[in-house]
Amino acid sequence: MDFTEEQLRRYSRHILLPEVGGKGQKKISQAKVFLVGAGGLGCPVGYYLAAAGVGRIGIIDNDTVEISNLQRQIAHNTKRIGMPKVISAKQTFEELNPDVEVVPYKDKLTTKNILDLIKDYDIVVDGSDNFSTRYMVNDACVMLKKPLVSGAILRFEGQVTTIIPEEGPCYRCLFEEPPPPGLVPSCQEAGVLGVLTGVIGSLQATEVLKIILGKGELLKGELIIYNALRMSFRKVKVPKNPDCPMCGSHPTIKELIDYEEYCSLQAH
Amino acid sequence: MQPDKRLNIKGEICPYTLVKSKLAMEDLDVGEVLEILLDYPEAINSIPKAMQNYGHTVLNVEKINDTDWVIIIRKEVKD
Known part of the structure; x- marks a missing residue:
């Protein structure tokens, strides 16, 4: 293992773990992770992955930093109000760890660009704040067989599940279709x-x-639900749906769906 | 006994004495032996203890002169 003296010190607490070690740390440094969103979830995910030394972090978000973001979006700060979130995130993550390359995409994630954007990454993390993106990311990851770590939050409750295409269920096995527009409020x-x-x-x-490490048990086929008020974690088993329109034995979805159009049409 | 690998970490302090020893162990196959040369007194206890926790065998801990120690470890478990 050819770590520099600085890397050896930076990652020493990882190297000492039998489950990580020098070999695991090398895997982390060679990993490429794509983050959907540089907001509430993208910020801490990116922050910890940068700290861990993930070699390349791609991050897409079309928004600029607003003062109302700063109550939770920890990669940004007051001076950066008005700056594209992905640029702010890149600065924060690379200042934390110069070993990490952050590739910012100030763009909207769409059915047109998603496959091309994620194809060179190993893992996708969904921290988006809307259902159209959530379903599009799921479908794209199933199509390209990319592991997807999906997270969602609202009020005092959040959930996480890990989708390993072909091995476990996908997001549509849990919830086949997005809810009708307006049913679930936004943050x-x-x-x-x-x-x-x-x-x-x-x-x-x-x-x-x-x-990345290939260690431990993933939230594959499981949804973990955290309630901050009750301070409780609940795990719910999610079986693979053999009739899933995306990953079932006879999938009916063959191309990416632009739900935003569908949602806005429904709303009007 | 002839070690399979020698590591000189004189001048290094904790916890990097252990970090470097652990990295050196990762390069060995099970059954192979690492000889560590060091001069940081606290590591004389902490490295053997940590290596045992990792599942390896401490074959010898020996003071070889006024400042230096040698620790010999046999790798017992795959990483």
């Missing part, structure tokens, strides 16, 4: 406890590292 409407994003994002980052 913007319903609020979110800022620190909740740290808990859920940290769980997602943990899953990513376990996938």
